[in-house]
Amino acid sequence: MRPLYRGSQWQRRVWCEAGALRSQPVASLQADCTTLQLTVPGHGLPACWRIALHGCRQLLPGMMARCHPPAAHEYHLAAAQDADTLRLNNPHGRSMPAYAGGAAILYRPPLDLRGVQASLLLRNLQTGFHWQGLLPDSTAPGALELTIEQGHSQHWPLGPLRALLQLHWPSGQQRLLPLHDVMVEEGP
Helix, strand or coil, rough: CEEEECCEEEEEEEEEEEECCCCCCCCEEECCCCCEEEEEECCCCCCCCEEECCCCCCCCCCCCCCCCCCCHHCEEEEEEEEECEEEEECCCCCCCCCCCCCCEEEEECCCCCCCCEEEEEEEECCCCEEEEECCCCEEEEEEEEEEECCCCCEEEEEEEEEEEEEEEEECCEEEEECCCCCEEEEEC
């Protein structure tokens, strides 16, 4: 559950993914003390996207996905430097031995959000509380910024709220996506 302090501003980024899990081989992998650079020819990912690494666990302990499909905590944010190169933070802070192959990136492609009207819905079915806020248009493929402005939550009931993302396409298609629930708490 994500905390929301009553009366404070709250922001989260949501990654909207579509389709089946995809896998692409890593042609080369280089690490220094701060970053990992992956060469994945023609990866097709947007400027910033979440990926999981699979294979070659001995080179990057703790960074390779143990599950297939990967668990939520096994994803890392990757920055696309160009059409063939991805960059990730290196949490180990050390270089690594030479890469001999065998790794792959796993990801779901971004959901096309062009022209989509998005709303954040928060509900507590026990108290009957309901709040809905329109979200600005997506500025990145598959990503939405969720914001509740300071003061909007001032009189909300304390406790858990069910969070949902409601998407409306110009064609009339609708989709309701569950998000992490929110816990309304008194401010620190």
